[in-house]
Amino acid sequence: MGQKILLNLPEKDLEKVETLVKIGEFTSKTEVIRFAVKQLLYSEERMKKFEELTKELQKQTKERGMTRKEIEREVEEAKEQTRKLISQMR
Amino acid sequence: MKPAVLLLDTTNFYSGLVFKGLENKVLKSDKYIFVTTEFTIAEIYWLLTEKRGMNRKDALDLIKSVPLIIIKSNFFKHKWNEADGLIGNRDKSDIPLVALALSLKNHDGIWSSDKDFEVVKGKFKIWKSRELL
Helix, strand or coil: CCCCCCCCCHHHHHHHHHHHHHCCCCCCCCHHHHEEEEEEHHHHHHHHHHHHHHHHHHHHHHHCCCCCCHHHHHHHHHHHHHHHHHHHCC | CCCCCCCCCCCHHHHHCCCCHHHHHHHHHCCCCCEEEEHHHHHHHHHHEEEEEEEEHHHHHHHHCCEEEEEEHHHHHHHHHHHHHHHHCCCCCHHHHHHHHHHCCCCCCCCCCCHHHHHHHCCCCCEEEHHHC
């Protein structure tokens, strides 16, 4: 069981916290704060994972000699699938 | 003033993963919370697994390593037609992100270098990568 703490947040930040609850991403403001603290405490671990996996992708991009234009073409292929999905949804 | 909550599009997200450029610096800056749609995540997941041959676990781990909130389409479907009216003629695949931008209060704009988003410039701030560093 955790310990209760009293927290003062600036109005602007509180509005954002409330938005996250409103959109259903979190069930309560407490849950948002817990998530934020966890993100901060484990950001090093998260960053390590990000670095490790992106390093491999960046190496691949370099080895394939891919330009931004080619990356954009790959994205276009992915977006084409979304367009198809959207047209099926209508 | 620098933004805090940014809507994320596929091109900048993917560029930030596969290039060691500005987008990569923004993604790992830890200054922003990114918000995006299930559609963007499906595109990124497909790109990582199908185009890059990444295994499913690593692809999901990589997506989860970004400070990112994924919003389900139920949340923004009521803004779908309005978004379609704004950007549908340019690119149908951008409708979900614009619908999300119309639905979500308190965000600080869209991070995108896609020219298609210029049509919503009057409604939302469109951030370029260099403005975020």
